[in-house]
Amino acid sequence: MLITEFVTEDVNQNDIQNSVLKRDGRVVVFDSGKVFNAMLSAYSSLHDSIDSEYINVCNDAINTILDEYDALYDVLDGRILGVEDIQDIVENTLLDSKYNDVAKAYILYRESRTLSRETTVDKVVSEILEDSNDYWSTENSNKDSKLLTTQRDYMAGAISTDIMRRKILPKNLVEAHDSGILHVHDMDYISMKMYNCFHSKTEFVTSDGLKSFKDCYDGQIVNVKDKDGVWREATVRKYGKQSMQTVTLRAGRSVVNVVCTPNHRWVLLDGSVTTNLQVGDRLSLLQDSTQYTIDTKRQAEMFCLGFVLGDGVSQGNRMMVRLCGDKVKYRTIFEKAGYRLDSYHFDNNDIHMSRKTSMSKYDFINHHMWCYLSDEDKAFVFRGLLSADGRKDGSSISTSNVHICKLIEELSCTAGYYISSIRHVKSSTNFSNHRDLYEYIFRRYQVINHSWKVISIESYARGSEYNAWCVEEPVTHTFTLGNGIVTGNCCLINLEDMLQNGTVISNVKIDKPHKFSTACNIASQVIAQVASSQFGGQSITLGHLSPFVEETRKTFRDKFPNASEELLNDMVRSDIEAGIQTLQYQVLTLMTTNGQAPFLTVFMNLTDVEDGSQREDLAMCIEEMLKQRIQGVKNTDGVYISPAFPKLIYALDECNITKDSQYFYLTELSAKCSAKRLVPDYISTKIIKKLKGGDVFPPMGCRSFLSVDTATENLARAKNWDRHKYHKYYGRMNLGVVTLNLVDVALSSKGDISKFWELMEERSELVHEAQLIRYNRLKGTRSDVAPILWQHGAIARLDKGEVIDRLLLRDYATISFGYGGLCECCIAMLGKSNKTKEGQQFCKDVLNFINRKCEEWSDVDNLGFSPYGTPMESLTYRFAKTLRKRFGVIKDVTDHDYITNSFHLNVREQVSAFDKISIESQFQELSLGGSIIYTEVPNMQDNIEAVIQLMQYMYEHSMYSEINTKSDYCSCCGFDGEMVIKGEEGSLYWECPNCGNTDQSKMNVCRRVCGYLGTNFFNQGRTAEIKDRVLHLD
DSSP, rough: OOOOOEEEEOOOOSSSEEEOTTTOOOOOEEOOOHHHHHHHHHHHTTSSSSSSHHHHHHHHHHHHHHHHHHTTTTTTTTTEEHHHHHHHHHHHHHHSOOOHHHHHHHHHHHHHHHHHHHHHHHHHHHHHHHTTTHHHSSSSTOTTTHHHHHHHHHHHHHHHHHIIIIOOOOOOHHHHHHSSSSTTTTTTTSOOOOOOGGGOOEEEEEEEEEEEGGGSTTTEEEEETTTTTTTEEEHHHHEEEEEEEEEEEEETTTEEEEETTTTOEEEBBTOEESSSTTTEEOOOOOOOOSOOOOOOOOHHHHHHHHHHHHEEEETEEEEEEEEOOGGGGHHHHHTTTTTEEEETTTTTEEEEEEESSSSSSHHHTTTTTHHHHSSHHHHHHHHHHHHHBBBBSSEEEESSSSHHHHHHHHHGGGGGGEEEEEEEEOOSSSSSSSSSEEEEEEETTTTSHHHHHHHHEEETTTOEEEEEEEEEBBBOOOEEEEHHHHHOOOOEOHHHHHHHEEEETTTTTEOOOHHHHHHHHHHHHHHHHHHSSSSSSSSEEEEEEEEEHHHHHHHHHHTTTTOOOHHHHHHHHHHHHHHHHHHHHHHHOOOOOSOOOOEEEEOOOOOOOTTHHHHHHHHHHHHHHHHHHHHHOOTTTEEOOOOSSEEEEEETTTTTTTTTTTHHHHHHHHHHHHHHHHHEEEEEEHHHHHHHOOOOOOOTTTTBBOOOOOOOTHHHHHHOTTTTTTTOOOOOOEEEEEEEEEEHHHHHHHOHHHHHHHHHHHHHHHHHHHHHHHHHHHHBBBBBOOOHOOOOOOOOOOOOTOOOGGGGSSSTTTEEEEEEEEOHHHHHHHHHHTTTTHHHHHHHHHHHHHHHHHHHHHHHHOEEEEEEEEEOHHHHHHHHHHHHHHHHEEEEEETSOOOOTTTTTOOOOOOOHHHHHHHHHHHTTTTTTTEEEEEOOOTTTTTTTHHHHHHHHHHHHOEEEEEEEEOOOEETTTTOOOOOOOHHTTTOOOEEEOOOOGGGGGGOOOOOOOOOOOOOOOHHHHHHHHHOOSSOOO
16 A cells, blocks of 8 residues: 655644645645655555665655755745645656656556545535435525436536635635635536647647647648747648547646547657557656747747736836846847837936837736737746746746736746745735735746646547547647636527527527417527526516517418408417417426526516507517416426416516506506516616616516616627617626625624725625636637527627637626625614614615725726625525624624525514615615515405505616515415424424425425525525515505
C-alpha cells in the first residue's frame, strides 16, 4: 500500500515553517520521512528488494521539495506547500528517473486514492438515492424527488455545485454563501466551461491565431508550432469517419479532454513517439516560454498594454505610465510601442510617457477584451502585467481587482507560468485600507519540469464514428478552453417570431402553422425545448397565438366553402378549445431534463393586439384558458384539482376593469378562477406603463421583470423586430440572481446605523463579485449549445458558432441583485416593522441604496443590474437557520423557521388587504427588477364581487399582484377544502380536518409560494410560514 500522507501533526498558523496545507484546510508540519516511506512503498509494490540507486532518487525528491520551500521563503509569510504540490514533485522525480514502472504505479495509486476519497458529492448522491435527507424531497415544491429524472437532475446539480464551490467561486464568496450572508442562486445549473475538444471542432494554434478543423479544408496549408515552439508549414488532412476516444490530461491544476483516434501519434516527455498511449504517460510540452525577447512593434504594444493595466492610468483618449527605479529599463519598449516622452526628472530618474488610444484600460479590463487576442498577444500582455506588478523574479503577482484576477488566471499559462497557489488576504493598498488582496504564486517550467499527464482514456461507444482530422507535421497540438452547456436563468420567449417566421425543433424545420390548435402544439414543443435548455421560468403571451385563430377561420372556409357562419364559428371555437387543452396538458405532462414540468407563465393581455377582430379572437382564447383552468385537471382519483402550471397572468386594463367596459365579462371569469384555482395573477397596465416606459409585458416566469428596452438595433436578428412598431421584450432574458441577506447585515451591525451602511457597501460588493462570475461564465458561449434559444428564435437567430456575448449586456439582458428579509432587517435596526411610517422610510432607504448600486455597476460593467425581491421558496428556511446559528434567538427576527420574502410585511402582521397593497406598492416601485404583492384571503367562491373590488384596487395601486386562497383535496374522504397544518415548528405536518388523514401521498395541497404555485409540499421553514399567514380579508 502506498503512503501518500506527508504530515504528522497540527501546527500553529502563525508559526509556519516547511509546512503542508492538507486537503481539509489544516496546516501541518512537513515530514520528509513520510515522503521517503511513500516512495519506498511504491517501489516495494513491484520489486522484492530495494535498489540502492533508488534510494538516491528518493533523496532527490526530498531535496527538490526542500528547494521548493526555499524558493517560496521570500514570497509567503513562511514556507508552505499543498499535498498535491508535494505529490507532483515526487511524481516528476520518478518520471525523470529510470524507474518508470514505479512512477506509473505511484500515479495510478494516486488517482485511485483521489477517486475513492469521499467528497461532498458522494454524500449528496447517497442521500438522493437512499432518500435519507428530507431536504431533497422538499427542496422544490414542484419536483418529486422519487422520480428518476429528478434524481438525475439533482445528482448532476450536485456535481455542478461542487465544481462551482471548488473551482469557480473564490473562497470569500463560498464562505459568505455558507454562512448565510448571501445566496448564490442556482449553482446546480450554472454549467461549467468544459475543457473539451471534439474531433472536427478541435482548436490548434496557427500563425493566424486559433483555428479549428471545422474551419479548415482538406489540403489547406497552415503554419503551426512544433514541439520546440518553431513555426513550421503543415497540411491539414481529413481522414474520414473513424472511432474515437477521450484522453483526459492534467498539467498542474489544468485539465483538458482531447478527443482523438486510438492510433493517434503522441510525443512523450522523453521525446519518443507512441501510438499506444497509456494512463500515466507524460506528454511533451512546449519549451520554456518564460524567457522571451520583444522583436516586433505588436509585441511591444501588447507588453506595454499589460504594463499599463498593472501600473498605468487612462485619461481621456490617452494611456499614461510612469517609469521609475529599475523600471526605467522598459523605456525603449514603450518607445517601440509608440509611447511619447512627456517628462523626465533627472534628479530621481523618473519618466512619464503616454500614447493615444481608442480604448481605456478600464474598458479593456472590465469587458475582458483580452479574450479576443491571439495566444502570443495574451502572453505579452501577461508579461507586461507581471513586469509592472509582479515580483522581480516573476515568482508571484498581487492584485485587488477581480477582473485582473480573471486576466491572470486565463493568460498566465500562455506565457509559460502555472499558478501553484492563490493566497487571499486583507491588505492595505495605496488607495484603500483592508481590501481583498489576491497573491498568485507561479511555478515556471524551469522550476519543475511540467508536462501533460494522462489521467484516463475512455473509448466511445461501439459504432460511434466521427470525421477525423489531423495536421501532417510532428507538432505539439495546443487545445484551448471551450464552452460546454451554459444557459441563462429565465426569459420571455419570442413565440411570435418562431410561429410567424418558422423555427427548428430537434433539427426538424417547422413552418408557419395554419390552425390555432397546431400553433399551440408547436408552442408546447418549443416550451419543452426551452425548459430543457435553461434554468428558471419562461413566459409566453396568448397575443402571439391568437392571430392563428384567423388562420383557422381561413382554413375552414377553404375546406367548407358552403358552411354557415354559425357552423364556422363553432368549428373555430372547437379548435380554440383543442388548442388551449393541448397547451395546458402538454405543459403539465411534459418532463424536462430538469426533472419537472416546464415553469411556464401565460400572459393574457387584450392590448397585445389591435382593437377589433384581432382583439375579439384574443378574447375568445383568454375565455377558453380561464374556463379550462376553473375546471382544473384530474388527479389519480379522477377528481379535478388545481395544477401548478401553466401560471396565468391577466392584464387589468381600462377595457376590462369596470362593469361598463367591453371585456368586463373576462374580468369576472378571471375573479372566479382566482377564487377557485389561485390564478391568474394580475398586472395593472396603468401602473406598469408608468413604471416601465409606457410598455406592458409580463415577468419572465415568476416575477423577474426586464428593464425598459433601449436598444436601437436588432441585436438578436429577430425577424419580427420593428423599432418603430414596438419595443422589444420577447426574446430577452435574465442571467440569474444573487441574494443578499438583509437580516444578517442588520444583526451584524448591532443597531449601529453607520455600521449598517458600511456593511451594506461591503456586502453589496460581494453580490457584485458573484454576479460578475455568473456573467463571465456565460461569456464566449456559442449559439450551438442551445440552438432553440440562440439560433432558432426563442431568444435569437444567431449563426452557428456565433458567440452570444452581445446579448448578455444591459441593452438586452438583466442580472438580479436579490434581497430578502427587509421586514426583519427593519425590526432589528429600528425595533419597528415596515408597517410603521419610520419603518417604511428605512425600507425605502435600503431599496434606494440597492438601486444606486445597480445603476453604478450597470454604468461601469455595461450589464443590466436590477433590484429583485427574492421569493425564497427554500432559501427562507436556510437563511433562518444560519441567522439563528450566528445570532441566537431574537424575538420577531430569528425566532421562527423562516424570514420574510423580499419587501413584504411579515405574514403575521394584522393588516387589511387594501392597506397592505398601499404600503407595499411604494416598495414595489423600487424593485422593478422583480417583485409581487400578495393578499391572503379565505374561500371567496361565494363572494366574487369582493374579489373584483380587490382586483380594481390592485389596478389603481400595484404593478403586479396576486390573490392567495386555498385549493386542497383529501383522497381518503373526498374533502374539498383547506388542509390544516399541525405540530410545532420543526415537526409540522398536514392534516385533513374532515377525516384526520396525515398521509401526504393521499392528499393534494396547492399553496402559493410567492409567485408560483407549489403542489408537492414544502420544507419545514416554508410550511411554518404558510401556517402563520393571517387573512387580509375577513
